[in-house]
Amino acid sequence: MSGPRTVSTFNRRGFLGAAGVGAASLGTAGLAASGTAFAAPAPDPVITEVQDWNRTLGDGVQARPYGKPSAFEKDVVRRDVEWLTASRESSVNFTPLHALDGIITPSGLCFERHHGGVAEIDPAKHRLMINGLVDKPMVFTLDDLKRFPGRVNRAYFLECAANSGMEWRGAQLNGCQFTHGMVHNVWYSGIPLKTLLDEAGLRGNAKWLLAEGADASGMTRSIPLDKALRDCLVVWGMNGEMLRPEQGYPLRLVVPGWEGNMWIKWLRRIEVGDQPWHHREETSKYTDLLADGRSRRFTFIMDAKSVVTNPSPQAPLRQKGPNVLTGLAWSGRGAIRRVDVSLDGGRNWRTARIDGPVMSMSLTRFYVDFDWDGREMMIQSRAMDETGYVQPTKDELRKVRGTNSIYHNNGIQTWLVRSNGETENVEIG
Amino acid sequence: MSGPRTVSTFNRRGFLGAAGVGAASLGTAGLAASGTAFAAPAPDPVITEVQDWNRTLGDGVQARPYGKPSAFEKDVVRRDVEWLTASRESSVNFTPLHALDGIITPSGLCFERHHGGVAEIDPAKHRLMINGLVDKPMVFTLDDLKRFPGRVNRAYFLECAANSGMEWRGAQLNGCQFTHGMVHNVWYSGIPLKTLLDEAGLRGNAKWLLAEGADASGMTRSIPLDKALRDCLVVWGMNGEMLRPEQGYPLRLVVPGWEGNMWIKWLRRIEVGDQPWHHREETSKYTDLLADGRSRRFTFIMDAKSVVTNPSPQAPLRQKGPNVLTGLAWSGRGAIRRVDVSLDGGRNWRTARIDGPVMSMSLTRFYVDFDWDGREMMIQSRAMDETGYVQPTKDELRKVRGTNSIYHNNGIQTWLVRSNGETENVEIG
Structure with missing residues (x-):
């Protein structure tokens, strides 16, 4: 620990010098939320002291079997807006995009959107059924799925169709967490949905799928078969570990590039049919009402x-x-x-x-x-x-x-x- | 929720049929640790019942400002081996590699190796000093570093030089978590160390750096200047968010491909010199004693x-x-x-x-x-x-x-x- 105490003066110039000059003319009112003061002018008073964390042993390796962020990062959390929805079981919270870097969203900070709250599922009791226009209806356990060949890991963004929805009529929410925070980007581990459909055997008139969740809302969405065969995944893994409960543990459907509502969480059933089902979430919700009173239909893709x-x-x-x-x-x-x-x-x-x-x-x-x-x-x-x-x-x-x-x-x-x-x-x- | 109750029989054949036959001849003794039974034979008794998680609303969006894994994943944790080291403040725990997929290690499961426990640092008080053979010794706050141009995000493995060390003389530890779990792979956000060295101005005789940590052990390692200029990073971010305390919050040195001990955590000082320092962790430790009593010197690179x-x-x-x-x-x-x-x-x-x-x-x-x-x-x-x-x-x-x-x-x-x-x-x- 000789360094800080043996050097007595420091110069701050060039790159940092310019910033130092600027600091004098900038008020800090209104900036307190992020809680970090800018560097003090040289010589820096902090570095000349030995800090507490040099004096004592810290926590040992048994202290955190599963780690969490520093207490100093307590403000970096998902936030919800209580007035936005009628209940918090059918509501949304938002990814703190302003506090993140890189492209992968930490699992603990991925926004949530639920229609009946978070289903807390025992993976040993969970099943995935494939039925409808298939040669052989089938039921899979999680362990069954993990034995299928062709497992992949892919990073995809998931954006709620309603992301930035409050902004249609003008600037409303003050922060990118709230205007754009219904998006996250995660590595998924699982198998192509095509592998399971091939196993069950698609009938000639198969055209659409209905994906169904095991939560209290029994969420369902219709998915065109060509998309399902092209790149949809059935996944159990998220950023290296198992899916988080709020992201569909233990099984989720991944529908790359398409609106988040279709990525059915707590996935328990896939029915094969010859036409879309026109359920609630693809008719009264998740359609766009135009000025002339008609609605846009099947607006699945999330544009750039x-x-x-x-x-x-x-x-x-x-x-x-x-x-x-x-x-x-x-x-x-x-x-x-x-x-x-x-x-x-x-x-x-x-x-x-x-x-x-x-x-x-x-x-x-x-x-x-x-x-x-x-x-x-x-x-x-x-x-x-x-x-x-x-x-x-x-x-x-x-x-x-x-x-x-x-x-x-x-x-x-x-x-x-x-x-x-x-x-x-x-x-x- | 019509699906599971309207389909009364399921066939399990082909891919899964073969497995079902095998199940009868396989004992489950000794397999209880992972806790998941294999699928029951068709018709599956579980899917014919409505589960609890369909009957009631789950947690709403305010329940988990920062999320964590399902309670059913409680065994997927870092584990230490108490007899391996004299104290747990100077010890190691291990990444549960057997329970993960993909290439990125979840931050909460990245193995830890400390020499004086986890320093709990207030980022507002933390400083990084550059001194020694430079034109201008400098001190940086975290906010200073975040204003430097050229920020990057890179994924690198970090492996402790001692990973698999117990196995030199024969098979010892029963599980890849313990034989190989001193490795993790993380996305880092930060700036090239070269940017900071350029700012301070390297003198002509500069050849080596000493990187120093702010923990109780005051960890130091000598690093050749050519490596520092080639690809070393000074990082504050890890897998999208701030570094975890046990991984060096708020600053860590990244030394891609080289042994983990050199990736100084809680980085507070970089001294520029003209020769290596030969401190404890590069002489009595982190050298390999050969059969003839000599030791290998500067074994930095982790081979394939x-x-x-x-x-x-x-x-x-x-x-x-x-x-x-x-x-x-x-x-x-x-x-x-x-x-x-x-x-x-x-x-x-x-x-x-x-x-x-x-x-x-x-x-x-x-x-x-x-x-x-x-x-x-x-x-x-x-x-x-x-x-x-x-x-x-x-x-x-x-x-x-x-x-x-x-x-x-x-x-x-x-x-x-x-x-x-x-x-x-x-x-x-």
């Missing part, structure tokens, strides 16, 4: 979308000088090809640096390293996917869909960064 | 290695018929190119299917789908990396290094699967 996660209302700027802007982009049609970022409300755009890996139908991380002179900024990001689809503005969406919609708002988000660093959700079309 | 995680002593086979063999391979010299698997103790080999992505110096997942006729098997795996290096047998290692070593045992592991499915750690060279 992006959001700047930092800076954002929950993660304001703290300093002039060098800063890192970062965010996430995704597309249900394939891989992200490019993300552009504007600091002036869409007048000028620069192409962001993408930090790989870039995987199809997975969140993609982008960065813009920039120098802030303290002027107000209107920050936007715009994703383009491998099909050439470009994320639209909210006004472009409204021209086509009207303002009755809740679902499928993939419009460009705007954050206003004020000269004191505070950041707000604003609406400029 | 692999292990079959399933089946293994903690995850025995349960059924004849179709089964999935899986495991992990890694190399500190780059990407894994191929993994071969033998079921007969190394006489015959087949090439395993690798499930991507395959990333340099990252764990790589492999599978062999096989049909088990109930005969005894001697299971081995053998990794080859992109440099052409082939994982050696333990006897090949012993011929060169003798049997005094603790560190750097990357020899081929053998599991004996008995005809009742029980699996043991055995030694065949």
Whole structure:
């Protein structure tokens, strides 16, 4: 521990010097939420002291059989909005996107959307049935599924169709956790659904599937057979371990690139049929009501979308000088090809640096390293996917869909960064 | 919930039929540890009942601000071995590799190795100093580091040099969690160490770094400058969120492909010098004592290695018929190119299917789908990396290094699967 006590002076210059100058002119009012002061000027008073954590032995290896975050990270949690839904058993909470980095969402922070609360299932008693237009109806235990050949691990984003839904009519929720936090990106372990359908034997007139959950809501969704055979998975694993209870333990359907409601949790049955079932969640819910009173049907795919996660209302700027802007982009049609970022409300755009890996139908991380002179900024990001689809503005969406919609708002988000660093959700079309 | 009650009979044939026949001849004695019975014969009695989880609403979205695994997964935890070390503050626990899939280790299950327990650091008070042979000694806060350009996210394995160390003299520990569980694979978020060294300005005679931790042990290791400039990172993020306390919160050094002890946790100081420091952890520890009494010096790189995680002593086979063999391979010299698997103790080999992505110096997942006729098997795996290096047998290692070593045992592991499915750690060279 000789280091800190043998060096008596430190210089802070160049990169950090510029920031230090900026600090004097920046108020800290309104920035207290994140709780971390910026560095003190040199010589740094903290480093000259031996801290408590140097003086005493810490916890040993038996203290945490299953680890959890530092107590200093207690504010990095999923949050729900009590007034948003009639009950919390049929409700949603939100991923704290502003506090995360990289592309994989920690399992404990993946947003939840339930229709009858979290089913707490004994995996030894759980079964998956395949019935309907098949040669042989079958029932599988979890252990049966784990013995099938062709197991895969794939990372996919899951976005609720209602993500950003409150923003259709204008800026409402102040923080990307709430405007965009109904998305997560997870590694799944399981087998292709095609393997199970092949085992049961599809009849010639098979065209659609009905996937059914074992929760209290008995959630069901109709899925076209061609999608099921192309890339759907039946999974038990999530980010290396078993699925979390709130994500469908012990079995979930993965429907890559398609709206989250179709990814049936607590999956217990797949019925094969020749037409869609038109159940509640694909008629009165999860359809978009247009201005003329008609509804869009089968809006399964989540189109290309992006959001700047930092800076954002929950993660304001703290300093002039060098800063890192970062965010996430995704597309249900394939891989992200490019993300552009504007600091002036869409007048000028620069192409962001993408930090790989870039995987199809997975969140993609982008960065813009920039120098802030303290002027107000209107920050936007715009994703383009491998099909050439470009994320639209909210006004472009409204021209086509009207303002009755809740679902499928993939419009460009705007954050206003004020000269004191505070950041707000604003609406400029 | 109409499904399970309207279908009265199910057939189990083909793939599952074969397994069902096998079940009758397999005892379950000794298999109770994993706690899951195999599927009952058709018609399945469970699916004909409505389970409790269908009858009542489950927890709402406010119940788990930060989620955790199902109570049914309580046995999937890190485990330590009390007799292995003199104290638990200077000890190790082990990743439950047999219970995981994919390539990324869940943060809560990443093995721990401490020399003075877990430092519980207030990130607002933590500093990183760079001193020694630099133009300008500097001190950084965590917020300073987050404003540097060029932030990256990279997945790397971290393996303790002592992983498999107990096995040098023969089969000892019965389970891959204990023989190979001092390895994990994590996404790191941070900046290249080179960026910080460039900022401080390296002097012409700079050749080595000393990295120092802020824990009670004041852990230090010497690191060659060329490695530091090539690919070392200073990171604050782990699997998307902040580092866990036991993994160095709030700052850790990442030294890709090199032994875990060098990845200084709770990183507080980097001193630049012109020669290595020869501190305790690179002289009396973390060197390999050869048969002639000399020690190998600077054995930093972790050579190519692999292990079959399933089946293994903690995850025995349960059924004849179709089964999935899986495991992990890694190399500190780059990407894994191929993994071969033998079921007969190394006489015959087949090439395993690798499930991507395959990333340099990252764990790589492999599978062999096989049909088990109930005969005894001697299971081995053998990794080859992109440099052409082939994982050696333990006897090949012993011929060169003798049997005094603790560190750097990357020899081929053998599991004996008995005809009742029980699996043991055995030694065949």
